[in-house]
Amino acid sequence: MTGRALSTPLTELTGVRYPIVQTGMGWVAGPRLVSATAEAGALGILASATLPVDRLRAAVREVRSRTDAPFGVNLRADASDAAERVRIIVEEGVRVASFALAPSRELIARLKDAGVVVIPSVGARRHAEKVAQWGADAVLVQGGEGGGHTGDTATTVLLPQVVDAVGIPVVAAGGFHDGRGLVAALAHGAAGIAMGTRFLLTSDSPVPDAVKARYLAATVKDVTLTTKVDGLPHRMLRSDLVDALERSGRVGALLRAVRHAAAFRRETGMSWPRMVRDGLAMRHGGELTWSQVLLAANTPMLLRASMVEGRTDLGVMASGQVAGIIDDLPSCAELVDRIMTQARATLRALPPAD
Structure with a gap:
């Protein structure tokens, strides 16, 4: 493991050794x-959106049985059971709560009152300003290079905007995979970096080997941005399924959405009304077709098909653009050590200031 820790406002806030975050990727x-991430000295984030609420507590306890290091749990802020998941986080003494989308003022207050560090994920300056005003301890800002649901502003443009706009630590996401990126983010004023695709492509990741091979074989041009999966901009690997979704008309899209929705309902026990409510909650003011509403509610099943079952023909593969330049599968310990070693070497190689 890497030697001395690198202290930033993020490490001081969360208690980890290095300013690196592994994002909460579903499945x-x-x-x-x-x-494995926590043991390596970075901040591991447990994905809870794809866990039924009654399994969340067991998952938290399993992490704790494997490591004494701090870790976090990621929540979907718009989920109908978000309050119940927050209760479990508080009761289990989880160090950090991260959110996909901005949580309500009430959820932030409840977590902070219990001593939990709150780090929402946002994709726009105005959203960062809002959660900062509501009491968030830090904010994770993702540029358009990032995988999954993402925006259209590059990290190098969005990051300094947010750093200048808020008075809390900012974690940079979107396009990071090595020590040079960490140094660049720190130079922009960030307190650390967050990575999803890079941690997905480690030997500690549970993703099937055949799926990892698809990522490793991808070029930058094989990573695409589409709205055809659930109506929202979604960055993922190009595949036959994604191409079919891009070409499909309303009837075909609706039939495909119903099939996936039925599978998601069987897997989670979620009712049809709740699925529709959750799908509608993800619109964010946009106009979605009914097929997109259903897909928005059960996109986790499309991810599960690939990430768990290895069926890339039936599922989608969320991916940041960095997949096109990643070519190996280190352990989390090896990855963190490599990033920190390269970061220190990069800093030493910078010309001295006059």
């Missing part, structure tokens, strides 16, 4: 990956 960031 990927389970106890195995999170505990």
